[in-house]
Amino acid sequence: MTAPLTMPLFERALRRHLAVLPGLKGVQAFLGEAGDWTEAARLGDLPMQVHRRVLAGFDPDAGGSVEAMGEGQDGWLATYMVGGPGLDLVLILRLAGISPGDLQTTLNAIEARTGWLLVAALKDREEAGESRALGGAVGAQVLIEAARARNRRLLADQWIARLEGSFQPALTGVCWLRADTPTLAAISGGGGIERPSDARQAMEGLAALALRHRTPMLTAPAETLAPEGLTEDPGREDPLTARLLDEAQVLVERLGGARGLILPVWQGDKAGAVVILIFAEGEGQGLRAEGAETLSGLLGEALTIQARAHPAPLRRLGNFITGLVVGLFGKTAWKLKLALLLLAAAATAAAFIPTEVAPSFTARVEARERQVVSAPFDGFLARAPYQLGDRVEPGALLVSMEDADLRLRLNQIRARLAEIDSEAATARAQRDTAQVRLLEAQRQQSEVDLGLTERQLELASFTAPSEAVVVGGDAWRRVGDRVRLGEPLMELATSGAFRVLAFVDEDWISDLPVGTPGTMLLTAYPDQPLEVTLAAMGGRPEMREGVNSFPVWLDFTEATPDANLLDGMRGVARLELGETSALKAWTRGAARWFRRTLWRWS
Incomplete structure (x- = not known):
């Protein structure tokens, strides 16, 4: 067969060291790198699909294993796994026609020779990298000269x-x-x-x-x-x-x-x-x-x-364009004159046809008020029942910290206070002024600890102050994990209070005063346009699709739109600039560009 081998050194090593072993009826070799397996060689006869099970259970420390073939088949199925420096090797072998004693001898020989196979595979990978570098170097010179x-x-x-x-x-x-x-x-x-x-x-x-x-x-x-060697599986290629x-x-x-x-x-x-x-x-x-x-x-x-x-010569291009014009308009150019007349008539008519100017821009719904729920102290997160997009009712539990240690500490402080009171009563009865003062100081310290612990218990659970929607955070994924003081856990957006953020091309900014009316069509509600009004313009432009765009905020005309709005909904906002002629609307961009160019060169 004249097909090139993808791992030539490895396959030669496989033929030389393993294919001639007595009792070996088939061998399949896989090379892996970062969990990505490639069949490097397959010689002789092997059961189909065995490699899926073997590769799924790959363990570089497992070494070799042997099992009997399935029903109706004689011999043994052996596997050998080894992890190399950046390259893993798995061998699947079928052995038959040998005694158990010879089987052990053959398996020992396979294990002893596996190192040579791994060395050959690493050499193949090294030569493949050198080959890519050689092809890239030659190709780079070709590119420079082209x-x-x-x-x-x-x-x-x-x-x-x-x-x-x-x-x-x-x-x-x-x-x-x-x-x-x-x-x-x-x-x-x-x-x-x-x-x-x-x-x-x-x-x-x-x-x-x-x-x-x-x-x-x-x-x-x-x-x-060699006559005694295994032949390559004909179904591999x-x-x-x-x-x-x-x-x-x-x-x-x-x-x-x-x-x-x-x-x-x-x-x-x-x-x-x-x-x-x-x-x-x-x-x-x-x-x-x-x-x-x-x-x-x-x-x-x-x-x-x-x-x-080096494109085609310009003269050839000019002749082509000339021939095209002559074929289209004729030698006397009467068709061109007619076309120009029709174009002038259409422009005149467009100058008297009224049309509405309503440019459209990409936009999204945003919540007016957002609140971040942070960890009140260092500890473990016990509960977080709500996920992204969930709507929560007022008073609903959002997050709670593990408070068993706090409650135990609270009971200990209260017990210590009772103990201090008992000792203070005894000291007063014995007229031990110094002991009374010491116990009073200890009581004040314990009362401070009691207040701090009770405050931590109050902060251990956070409930929703009003109806809101969860729009950020991953607290629900971190239940049971340790969190730090001040670490953000969840972000809430007040339900029902929304506005629209649109991105307006710089070319339209001067034509859009505050109070400009418009409509917004959301992707989620394509049949329900919502009335909006331009409320404010931002001062930090950004490039969007190659155009310098300014953020503007739009308010909904209705206090509570009929649509069930959610933070992050996207759509298109169209602002109404009034009526003008069709000619002026169609040529607006070209006219502005012409005026800028004329001023630049004047």
């Missing part, structure tokens, strides 16, 4: 020179696409592209295969496995991909090469070119599939840069 190519033929020569200097291929060719058909445009050494030849047919055939493959193709001679790679390798060998790299170059979804590199035996090992993908993408960018830097 703008200097006056035409695509010079661009092809640039590509060939850069690729030959970087990879030293035996043969390099560039094919352009004409009507989705590849045509050889340049070849290393020059010549041979104008007349049909065996080499040209092979090059164009490779380009056609690459377009069907759609991704870079790396071809190499088929590997010959797409038959069409394998056939395309086999056909490409045949054409590469017709061109006298041993390995081939064919890069389809795409401009978006459209193919623009195909680059072909043919390598002799032992050459072209530095660029792998990862680097080829990077290089192919940068070649597509270079093709776009060249096309933008």
